[in-house]
Amino acid sequence: MRHSRIKKTKTVCTYCGVGCSFEIWTKDREILKVEPQVDAPVNSISTCVKGKFGWDFVNSEERLTQPLIRKGDRFVESTWEEALDLVASGLQKIKEKHGADSIGFIASSKCTNEENYLFQKLSRAVFGTNNVDNCSRYCQSPATAGLLRTVGIGGDSGTIEDLQKSDFVLIIGANPAESHPVLATRIKRSHKLHGQKLAVIDLRRNEMAERADLFLHPKPGTDLVLLSAVTKYIVDQGWHDPSFIEQRVNSFDKYLPSLEKFTLDYAEEITGIAKEEIIRLAQMIHEADTMCICWAMGVTQHIAGTDTSTAISNLLLITGNYGKPGAGAFPLRGHNNVQGASDFGTMPAWFPGYEPVEHDEVRARYEKAWGVTLPKKPGFNNHQMVEAITKGKIKAMYLFGEDMALVDSNSNYVESAFEMLDFFVVQDVFFSRTARYADVVLPAAPSLEKEGTFTNTERRIQRFYQVFEPLGESKPDWVIIQEVANKMGANWNYQHPSEIMAEASKLAPVFAGVSYERLEGWNSQLWPVAPDGLDSPLLYTERFGFPDGKARLYPVDWTPPYEPGAEYDIHLNNGRLLEHFHEGNLTYRSKGITHKVPQPWVEISPELAEERGIKDGSLVSLTSPYGKVEVRALVTDNVAKNELYLTMNTTDENQAVNRLTSSYHDKITHTPNYKEMSVKLEIV
Numbered sequence: 001m002r003h004s005r006i007k008k009t010k011t012v013c014t015y016c017g018v019g020c021s022f023e024i025w026t027k028d029r030e031i032l033k034v035e036p037q038v039d040a041p042v043n044s045i046s047t048c049v050k051g052k053f054g055w056d057f058v059n060s061e062e063r064l065t066q067p068l069i070r071k072g073d074r075f076v077e078s079t080w081e082e083a084l085d086l087v088a089s090g091l092q093k094i095k096e097k098h099g100a101d102s103i104g105f106i107a108s109s110k111c112t113n114e115e116n117y118l119f120q121k122l123s124r125a126v127f128g129t130n131n132v133d134n135c136s137r138y139c140q141s142p143a144t145a146g147l148l149r150t151v152g153i154g155g156d157s158g159t160i161e162d163l164q165k166s167d168f169v170l171i172i173g174a175n176p177a178e179s180h181p182v183l184a185t186r187i188k189r190s191h192k193l194h195g196q197k198l199a200v201i202d203l204r205r206n207e208m209a210e211r212a213d214l215f216l217h218p219k220p221g222t223d224l225v226l227l228s229a230v231t232k233y234i235v236d237q238g239w240h241d242p243s244f245i246e247q248r249v250n251s252f253d254k255y256l257p258s259l260e261k262f263t264l265d266y267a268e269e270i271t272g273i274a275k276e277e278i279i280r281l282a283q284m285i286h287e288a289d290t291m292c293i294c295w296a297m298g299v300t301q302h303i304a305g306t307d308t309s310t311a312i313s314n315l316l317l318i319t320g321n322y323g324k325p326g327a328g329a330f331p332l333r334g335h336n337n338v339q340g341a342s343d344f345g346t347m348p349a350w351f352p353g354y355e356p357v358e359h360d361e362v363r364a365r366y367e368k369a370w371g372v373t374l375p376k377k378p379g380f381n382n383h384q385m386v387e388a389i390t391k392g393k394i395k396a397m398y399l400f401g402e403d404m405a406l407v408d409s410n411s412n413y414v415e416s417a418f419e420m421l422d423f424f425v426v427q428d429v430f431f432s433r434t435a436r437y438a439d440v441v442l443p444a445a446p447s448l449e450k451e452g453t454f455t456n457t458e459r460r461i462q463r464f465y466q467v468f469e470p471l472g473e474s475k476p477d478w479v480i481i482q483e484v485a486n487k488m489g490a491n492w493n494y495q496h497p498s499e500i501m502a503e504a505s506k507l508a509p510v511f512a513g514v515s516y517e518r519l520e521g522w523n524s525q526l527w528p529v530a531p532d533g534l535d536s537p538l539l540y541t542e543r544f545g546f547p548d549g550k551a552r553l554y555p556v557d558w559t560p561p562y563e564p565g566a567e568y569d570i571h572l573n574n575g576r577l578l579e580h581f582h583e584g585n586l587t588y589r590s591k592g593i594t595h596k597v598p599q600p601w602v603e604i605s606p607e608l609a610e611e612r613g614i615k616d617g618s619l620v621s622l623t624s625p626y627g628k629v630e631v632r633a634l635v636t637d638n639v640a641k642n643e644l645y646l647t648m649n650t651t652d653e654n655q656a657v658n659r660l661t662s663s664y665h666d667k668i669t670h671t672p673n674y675k676e677m678s679v680k681l682e683i684v
């Protein structure tokens with residue numbers, strides 16, 4: 001009898017943008033343990049609960065293991081041949097009848113760089129449309145846009161090491177202790193042991209706020225006013241960095257008048273923060289030689305998400321906090337590969353490496369390499385695709401690794417749009433809420449069943465290796481995408497993801513020196529990577545990302561947040577749970593996690609609970625103009641009196657926050673304003 005052996009395989013965690021890597025010990029298909037290693041570049045010997053216990057979903061009996069085809073109201077299993085023929089003929093018919101731009105492609109920030117590269121190639125080169133986007137549209141697009149306006153590159157300007165080294169860390173609208181736990185641990189350590197100062201601006205007294213030297217709770221949607229008032233006060237006191245501005249920044253004189261209105265009196269009135277506290281924050285910044293600012297969805301998921309992100313970057317520029325160790329901008333990426341999905345071109349206006357589709361020279365480079373004529377006009381983003389379905393302009397969609405029916409805002413509206421599609425292909429590991437609207441469902445393999453690379457929040461590209469064979473007839477997403485392309489008449493012949501990366505690195509200058517050989521084992525590379533393999537942990541040491549090498553101060557004004565009406569009297573905030581990931585389709589199927597935290601809840605202040613007769617564990621309903629949910633209450637002073645906090649990770653559509661959110665969005669990027677909602681609260 002042959003005994004199977006214990007196998008150790010290096011993998012990269014798929015549960016947040018920190019990008020921890022570790023060895024996973026297995027025997028046959030059993031996961032024995034997760035063991036972090038000192039060689040891991042980000043986390044060394046640390047992981048959080050998700051990285052440690054979140055993997056047994058791979059053996060779930062609910063996995064999709066065979067293609068499914070819709071027959072009337074039900075799905076039946078099919079062969080791959082039959083399913084792929086149907087995908088190709090269904091999409092081809094729509095293209096012939098309504099044109100290439102009547103098809104939309106939704107990519108996945110949970111899937112690999114290579115899979116995202118291939119998917120945008122499928123959309124552009126095989127179908128002829130730039131209608132391709134990924135879920136950074138739901139989270140960090142405004143941060144990228146704010147950085148592109150001011151410093152010219154949309155990624156984090158430094159590494160987690162810089163956060164650890166910094167004299168002062170300011171966290172705005174983020175809760176890294178739950179959303180980016182290993183990164184938070186590094187800040188906690190520096191704060192506790194090495195004299196680092198910490199300030200938190202948030203609606204919720206989260207764990208980092210509890211630890212902070214200063215915690216400010218502004219009125220919802222007023223962060224831009226607070227940041228601009230701090231910036232103005234710093235300039236008025238002469239605490240800015242004139243020599244940095246003189247040498248490295250354009251447009252200081254043009255920018256200054258935009259600060260005039262942000263006086264301490266105005267800021268106190270709009271934000272509800274006392275003038276003395278605003279001054280205290282300015283003083284903390286002044287006293288620090290180096291400052292890092294971290295922000296996430298509490299900033300970006302607003303009508304003014306891009307403008308507030310711009311105000312953050314303006315503050316860093318005014319104080320000379322770019323291009324030196326321990327300083328810089330840190331928009332914390334949520335999904336494991338939200339950075340990489342965007343980097344590798346699943347965006348409607350950009351080729352891989354953020355080169356514009358409208359740029360003739362860039363397009364010509366891709367046309368030559370791919371042997372096709374490419375569309376010039378930027379496509380629809382995912383918000384615009386939903387709108388276009390309702391207007392009859394988008395007739396078909398191909399989506400992979402994204403449960404858009406649960407994660408897009410105003411989900412009742414999104415689902416009604418999906419019902420209008422003539423043809424819909426969904427590719428995923430599990431039968432998602434979105435799959436209910438599909439004509440064909442293709443079974444995909446998760447990260448443990450394939451190879452590839454992910455890019456973390458620091459722009460760090462890392463390899464991971466195959467642990468198991470794909471379950472049943474499921475296949476890696478890159479294999480399925482290639483098979484769809486070839487059914488459409490392409491002649492792709494990638495044998496391994498390394499060949500896809502080799503093509504991307506030839507075409508996109510920022511990845512010029514990226515290769516699987518250089519990424520072997522625990523090695524990693526932070527883009528931009530020069531042809532000789534030299535990478536870039538710290539950006540802007542000599543030049544900013546504009547042709548003249550100088551940064552730009554960008555004037556911004558405040559836009560008040562959306563309010564649905566007086567009858568919706570309680571502000572609703574939302575965010576992640578430490579133990580779960582996104583729509584929960586993986587972690588709720590991992591026993592080690594779901595036993596600990598089986599369902600979401602809404603946090604309610606003791607004052608509000610008493611006023612409404614609500615106790616810990618009471619079932620309450622939340623109603624907005626767009627829908628209703630019922631969840632259990634947790635009474636806590638984490639939240640202020642008339643504010644609620646609903647944990648967002650759930651597979652239960654009746655508890656999903658996006659039953660409540662609206663279709664309003666950031667003015668520039670169309671990122672939904674998930675954080676701007678008020679509701680009626682009632683006990684059930």
Ligand code: SF4
Nearest residue numbers: 013015016020048051
């Ligand atoms: Fe995974 Fe993020 Fe936890 Fe690291 S911090 S183990 S990447 S979820």
